[in-house]
Amino acid sequence: MKKLTKLLATVLALIFVVGMFAGCNKKTAEGSKKIGMVLSTLNNPFFVSMKEGAEKKAKELGYEIVVLDSQNDAAKERSNVEDLVQQGIGLLIINPTDSDAVANSITVAKDNNIPVITVDRQANGVEVVAHIASDNVAGGKMAGEFILEQLGGKAKMVELQGIPGASATRDRGKGFHDAVDGKTDVKVVASQAADFDRQKGLNVMENIIQATPDFDAVFAHNDEMALGAVKALKAANKKVIVVGFDGNDDAVTAVNNGEMAATIAQQPDLMGSLAVENAVKVLKGETVEKSIPVELKIIKK
DSSP, X not given: XXXXXXXXXXXXXXXXXXXXXXXXXXXXXXXXXXXXXXXXXXXXXXXXXXXXXXXXXXXXXXXXXXXXXXXXXXXXXXXHHHHHHHTTOSEEXXXXXXXXXXXXXXXXXXXXXXXXXXXXXXXXXXXXXXXXXXXXXXXXXXXXXXXXXXXXXXXXEEEEEOSTTOHHHHHHHHHHHHHHTTOTTEEEEEEEEOTTOHHHHHHHHHHHHHHOOOOSEEEESSXXXXXXXXXXXXXXXXXXXXXXXXXXXXXXXXXXXXXXXEEEEOOHHHHHHHHHHHHHHHHTTOOOOSEEEXXXXXXXX
């Protein structure tokens, strides 16, 4: 009987401790000065700049920020969000690995009364308090128009697409095709995904050079793929116009060296900074815009 009473007391004590922890966690989330940030990958200079911009702004405003890397894996992304929820964040900033799959991760945060801001890529099928991004459609159109201008309105082009399902892939591709489709003497001879990755950009470009060697321009949905394409083209001794997207340091150097013709420059550090700035407003109970644009510009020699 004594053993049973002791066991019962231990169980009740455990229930009490768990309840206290849950209550404490909820309170922390509601009044927290801790912001969680989940990025699709940190194996890309663009998102490293975004992280640095966010961290700088958080420090300036006196907030703690915890940044986690999803490694382009939707399952890892959800695990990261669950981890941050347990850490008692007050708001989640997320750059989705996939615009559809991210709904599961965002739901985890919302179920714990944690507001969410998306950056660069949208979330489909779920509401967030704000979305911060460049106008990717406009940027894709800028790239297409620049190529046509450089080639006198006659072009055979290759398109290197980003991760299938990502809103940036869809929107940059749409803008590009809005600029080039339906025009006489203009043709996209190959359009393949290289997942925003430099090595994949190189591999896909090598395959395209072998299968469809007759082209005079490449539009890559980001600079990493463009830089991979440049390497493949150089190895094949093939000179064509290459245009990337993001304006990262390596791409700007490649433009200045004449290896790339242009890059559509985003400002990832500003995106990160704006995400934190608006996160703090939300945590203070202020209203923020649902869509917050970040200016684009074309960098060319």
